[in-house]
Amino acid sequence: MEHLPITPPEGQRLAARTTILCCAVVLLCYSVVRAITVSFTWDESWSFLHYVIPRVYFQNAFDAMGANHHMLNVWGMIAASHLFGNSELSLRLPNLLAHAVFLYATARIALRSPYYIVSITAFLVLNLDPYLLDFFSLARGYGLAIGWMMLSLWMFTRYFTEGRQLKWLALAMLTAALSALSNLIMINYLLALATAFAALWGMDTLRGQGTSKRHLGVVAAGTALGLAATLPSAIALSQGGSLFFGCGSIWDCALNSLAEKLMYLVHYGWPARSILLVFFAFAVVCVTAVVFSAWRGRWMKELQVMLFGACVTGACIAFNMLQHVLFDTPFPKDRTALYLVPLILFVPVSGLVAWPRGSFTPGALGTVLALPLLLHMARSANLTHCVEWKPEGEVSKMLALISHDHLPLGKDRPVVSLSTSFESWGCLPYYQVRDNMQWLMATPREYPKPFATADYYIVESDGQDQVDPLNWELLYHSAATGTDLYRDKRMRALHRKAERIVLDMEAPDVIGRSNEQHVSGRFSVRFDAATRSTNRIYWVVPDTIPAGMVLIYGTGSTLQPEANNWIALVLRVARGQQELAMSNMGPTLEARYPGQWAKLAVSLVPMVDLLPGDTVQMSAWPMFDLNVMYLDDMVLSVIH
Known part of the structure; x- marks a missing residue:
């Protein structure tokens, strides 16, 4: 029995292209608007302060926050900052470009189908995920990683369906390496690609249908290149305790956390994990239907892409489990497991688009897969927040x-x-x-x-x-x-009366006085290994002040060469030997303006009324003796 060719009629092809283009434009515009309207998140802010401003191209601190350096994302943020400034849209531009790449790759994959309806539904299945779309409008490495991953899958699709040309294989491995550079979790994807390709190449060779060893060499070279660029950093982060984010179990933590975020905190009456499992079960039904139809219709050779995708997915999961057993690496959790979702869905999608003309089944299966995603997207779409960092939206x-x-x-x-x-x-x-x-x-x-x-x-x-x-x-x-x-x-x-006491840096008895740097006057305090404190400011509550609420401010200007050290201002309120209240501030903005003078401030509102004779004390302390820092304009203000 011969199946009809996979090439669709020109009219249907044009209609599918037009519809998918319109959908892609809407989705990209959605991400662009969100990149403008959604506030910067905690992790984005950290990357901006610690990597973009000081231009840290390669991670140099393998501590608890070390894994926040998503290499390709940081490079893109630095370039965007230099070219377009530091707005949210500018710094998120690399991931918006990644979204365009993802849309292009998924559109090309979907348009392989001879069916108009299958092309549309395949595109929607791969794209209608509000949790995934979140990361295309954030300055993080996850969107970049998934964008490059999908482009590599499209390149592999071309390799398997267009005569196994070496250029598509080389581009596939290059984009896979870029995915790993975007986020270290994608090292698993890179290894899975190599493993799946080697397995299929070996099987073809045993049947006498294998390609030359040059193809295997290209995959090996691409894998080696990606590992050389990422593995040293991954090992250092692991040894430094940076790779702590994750789960200790697959069922109760990894799957649960991913399901809850995929549901976007929208409640449907069922547990999120159960909904996800039902959806994936239907995806398995689609794959089974594809295989059965291909076996009956004798077009199994058309399923090479689907088989490759299934092997890559299985290898990814296997590598995660192997790392957990051998190195006690946590299982992926929510955002670190997100790349598995489009990777898993690539398997049924690549099977449905390979279905030759002459059957309504692939269209029906694609519609059933896409419809719940469309409804969920309609309930979850917003321009105010991303679900991972919802409160600060x-x-x-x-x-x-x-x-x-x-x-x-x-x-x-x-x-x-x-x-x-x-x-x-x-x-x-x-x-x-x-x-x-x-x-x-x-x-x-x-x-x-x-x-x-x-x-x-x-x-x-x-x-x-x-x-x-x-x-x-x-x-x-x-x-x-x-x-x-x-x-x-x-x-x-509280603006009726204010007391203001200034530490006179010009006085000769000021501890650490130096004329090397200053904001006002001729002197400031120089903190170094020898000078670890300076004069304190005191104010004693006079008997002319009535009892009531008091607002205390301590301010100063500080200059520090690097962001790894800072000065803390401390306010204390005492009644005799008893401490009534205390407040300190550090590190604050001075740690974010290395190399220039910055304001330092601390405030305190005692929860008790101050009495005549109570003492307010202000002091300044350098955190470490790593380098020289300067303090000027130290002022204590009391508003009552």
């Missing part, structure tokens, strides 16, 4: 409100204080540095402790029980993220 909007709402700054009120939930605090440094917000002093809440008293509060869902409805005014409610911005009415009333 609209923090940029809240910071803009604070910028326009805060009281005028001056000598008596030098900074604006912000007390924030922990997740939201992590993304703030990017905006503080980008917009030169040295006047904003942010303090994270230490759960389950209450929020430190401040001018403003960013409160996530887990902190709503700490809201003070009598004294806090709601400025903005983010219904999408569950995070709110409040203003403290009491702090706006």
Whole structure:
């Protein structure tokens, strides 16, 4: 029985191309808009501060945060920063380009089908994943890795279907190596490709149908190139304890975490893991139907791409399990397992698009696969947040409100204080540095402790029980993220009287006085291995001040050569020998402006009324003696 050729009629081909192009444009526009509207996340902010600003092209610190250096993403962010500035859209541009690559590759894969409906549904199956789309609008390595992965699968598709030309094999291995450079988890994908290709090449050779050894050599060379560029860093990160993110079990953690994020926290009445398993089970049904039909119709040779995809998927999972057994490497968790989803779906999709003309079955199977994804995408699409870092999705909007709402700054009120939930605090440094917000002093809440008293509060869902409805005014409610911005009415009333005490750097008795660097005057304090502290500032509460709320600020200017050391300002309130309150700040913005003078600030609102004779003390301490640092303009302000 001969099957009809796979080439579709020209009319259907044009209709499929037009429809897929329209879908691709919509999806790419969705990512571009999200790249503008969704706030920078904690991990993006970390990469910007520690890798992009200091131009760290190769990881040099293999600590707990070392794995945050996604090499190709960092290179792209640095290039975008240099060319287009430091806006969210600019820094996320590399992953937007990766989305365009992903859309191109999936469109070419889908358009192999002779059926209009199969081409459309195959494209939708590979693309309609809100969790996957999140990472194409973030400055992280996951989107880049998956984009290059899908392009490599398209190159392998061309290799197997267009006469096994060596150029497609070389391009496939090059793009796979770029995927590994984008995220180290993709080393498994690179190894899986080599393993699957070697297995199929060996089987073909045994049947006398194998290609020349040059093809195997190209795969070996591509794998060696990718490993040479990534494996040393992966080993160093593993030894440094950086690769701790993951799961200890497949069923209860790895699969659960991935399923919950794929469901985008949308509840359908079933456990997320059960829904995912049902969906994957139907994908297996599709593969089974393809194999059965190919066996009956004698077109099994058309399934080489599907077989290769299945081998790669199985090898990826096997390598993860092997690493866990041999090296105690955690199983992938949520975002580190995300690449497996389009890889798994590539298997049924490549089978359906290979189905020759003359049957309605592939269209029906593709529709059943795509329909739930389309409905889920409709419920999950948004322009406010990504599910992985949901609470901070609209923090940029809240910071803009604070910028326009805060009281005028001056000598008596030098900074604006912000007390924030922990997740939201992590993304703030990017905006503080980008917009030169040295006047904003942010303090994270230490759960389950209450929020430190401040001018403003960013409160996530887990902190709503700490809201003070009598004294806090709601400025903005983010219904999408569950995070709110409040203003403290009491702090706006504290402007009646201010005491200001300055440490005179010109005085000869100042410990560590130096004329090497200064902001004002001729001297500053020089901290080094010999000088580990300087004079403290004291203010004693006079008997002329009535009891009531007091706001204490400590400010200074600091200069440090590198970001690995900082100065901490400490405020203490004492009554005799008893300490009533204490606050310290470090590292803060001074650790993000290495090589230039930056503002340093700390605030304190004692929870008890101060009495005459109580003492307020301000001190400054260098964290380490690694290098020389300078402190100037040390001022204590008390507003009452």
